[in-house]
Structure formats: structure tokens, C-alpha cells
Amino acid sequence: NAGVMQNPRHLVRRRGQEARLRCSPMKGHSHVYWYRQLPEEGLKFMVYLQKENIIDESGMPKERFSAEFPKEGPSILRIQQVVRGDSAAYFCASSLGQRGTEETQYFGPGTRLLVL
């Protein structure tokens, strides 16, 4: 049973380019979470999505960042016009999706974004 998959594992972008990070949740999971880990810092929540819905985006920067989880295909975290401060590890996690209960979240291997 494949775990959470993220690609690419490493991504290098120049300032001003776009970065697209993909996350495929575990089979049967309908909830996806994106977290960011800045260098030498702890993990921080960014966004929580269900299929075709953004449930909580309180951790997303107001500009340049967007996320989606379409009916078919992986969840995408998109960063437009990247800046050096966006360099970080971006982790995706997924859970089953039982409303109203706290669930174990399973993490992907992360995408390490480096902005030159």
C-alpha cells in the first residue's frame, strides 16, 4: 500500500519563476494538508484541503501561494514568482477524512525547494 507521494523531491527555481509541488495522498484518504519547514525552523501549517474544497488556508501567505485538490489527480501547491525566502521543505500529509475526529496524519517525503 503506497504511502503519501510527493514530487518532485527536489526543485530548484530562479527568483520570479513558478514552483508547482504535487502530493498524492494514501489510497483511500480524502484529506490533504500542506506544511512548510523553513531552514532551522519547525513545521508550520499552511493549508488543509478535501477533494475540490479548501477547508482551512489560515497558514497560507496571502499572496503568490495557492493550493488545490481536484476531484481527479494529486493536490498541487503552487508558488508564483518565487523569492529566496520561499526556500524550504514542503511536506504534504494525508488522513482518512472522518469528520469531527482527530486523525493520524501520514506524511510524504517532502519537496525541498531551493530558490536561487
Added chain:
Amino acid sequence: KNEVEQSPQNLTAQEGEFITINCSYSVGISALHWLQQHPGGGIVSLFMLSSGKKKHGRLIATINIQEKHSSLHITASHPRDSAVYICAVFPRKGAQKLVFGQGTRLTINP
């Protein structure tokens, strides 16, 4: 002050020692995760608990909701236990987003 505080930040021990990592939180929570982040960066969920104690192999996690404190113990530690251990909380019932501690970097020397 962070909502989730871990101690110690760094811990070095010899193989075989009993390890304790502590997590205190200032918010009311409904459940707590202990996570392990390997040197390669991958994150593994070790436990999710909301009361009492859980055990898996050499790992034991306890939580005291009234005291807002959790501990992760490793018995008979081994160099392969070397990793960063992260405490993360669900800040309220039904909340799905996690709030993380800064992590404890554990190094076990042979």
C-alpha cells in the same frame, strides 16, 4: 512563547540508555502526535494519543491532559534512533491542522 515547547532541544546519549523527551503545550488540545524526522528529512508518525499511555516496541508515549504535558520514552536506545522527534497538537476537538513543537534532536552514540 511557542504554544508547544519541547525539551531538551538537543540530546546526546550512549547506546542502551533510557531516553525521555518532553512536550508541554499552552493551549487546550484534543490529541497529540509524536513524529520522527530522519536525517534524510522524511517524517514518520509514531503515536497519536489523547489520554493515558501508548507503547510500540521500544517506544512509549504518555500524556497528561490536565497538566498539558506529554513525554516520549525510548528504552534500550540504539544509534538508529538518532533523529529529530517532534511533538504536534490538535488545538481543539475536530481541528485537523497540527501545531508543532520545535523538535528535539536526538543523537545516540554507539
